[in-house]
Amino acid sequence: MKALLMSGGLDSAALAHWLRPEVCVTIDYGQIAAKGEIAASSALCTAIGLEHRRITVDLSSLGSGSMVDRPAALGAAAMEFWPYRNQMLVTLAAMMLMPQGITEIMVGSVSTDRHADGKATFFRAMDRVLSLQEGGVRVTAPACNLSTPSLLRKSAFPYDLIGLTFSCHVHEFACGQCGGCLKHRECVDTVYHRTNEQVT
Numbered sequence: 001m002k003a004l005l006m007s008g009g010l011d012s013a014a015l016a017h018w019l020r021p022e023v024c025v026t027i028d029y030g031q032i033a034a035k036g037e038i039a040a041s042s043a044l045c046t047a048i049g050l051e052h053r054r055i056t057v058d059l060s061s062l063g064s065g066s067m068v069d070r071p072a073a074l075g076a077a078a079m080e081f082w083p084y085r086n087q088m089l090v091t092l093a094a095m096m097l098m099p100q101g102i103t104e105i106m107v108g109s110v111s112t113d114r115h116a117d118g119k120a121t122f123f124r125a126m127d128r129v130l131s132l133q134e135g136g137v138r139v140t141a142p143a144c145n146l147s148t149p150s151l152l153r154k155s156a157f158p159y160d161l162i163g164l165t166f167s168c169h170v171h172e173f174a175c176g177q178c179g180g181c182l183k184h185r186e187c188v189d190t191v192y193h194r195t196n197e198q199v200t
């Protein structure tokens with residue numbers, strides 16, 4: 001039984017549509033955009049026909065950068081950097097879902113992820129850490145070798161659902177100006193409006 005960590009952004013939305021996990025889980029860990037992520041993920045799962053669950057754990061006091069409206073942490077590659085975020089999210093999802101029989105947790109990282117915890121080597125290490133423990137849960141990142149435009153194409157993600165996706169880092173609604181919103185617009189434009197261009 002597979003689960004997908006879902007933020008409601010293009011990458012996790014495309015994976016949900018493509019791989020149809022048994023459950024998609026969105027975590028409110030105290031990030032400013034949590035409300036938007038939950039609304040988008042819930043609407044996408046309803047539209048695609050998947051089960052959606054949420055976890056709420058307020059870790060905002062431990063966050064840094066634009067996702068909690070504070071200065072970026074030391075070593076940040078981008079304003080939205082939150083130290084140890086992906087291992088935290090995987091762990092929280094595993095804590096809820098392992099007792100319910102989940103055997104694999106999928107994460108929607110893509111090849112352009114600049115953070116160390118978004119790369120294939122990190123997910124191999126997390127897979128090893130979880131598989132050593134009770135439940136033997138596996139961790140995978142099925143799109144870690146694909147760009148977002150390539151993933152949208154591979155998953156045949158329908159344009160009709162683009163309006164439900166949400167990528168903002170700094171508001172509960174799409175601000176249109178942050179790194180997440182700008183990437184969202186660029187990728188949608190590339191895939192759905194520039195059909196004559198070759199995208200890799």
Ligand SMILES: [Zn+2]
Pocket residue numbers: 167168169170171173174175176177178179180181182
């Ligand atoms: Zn934004």
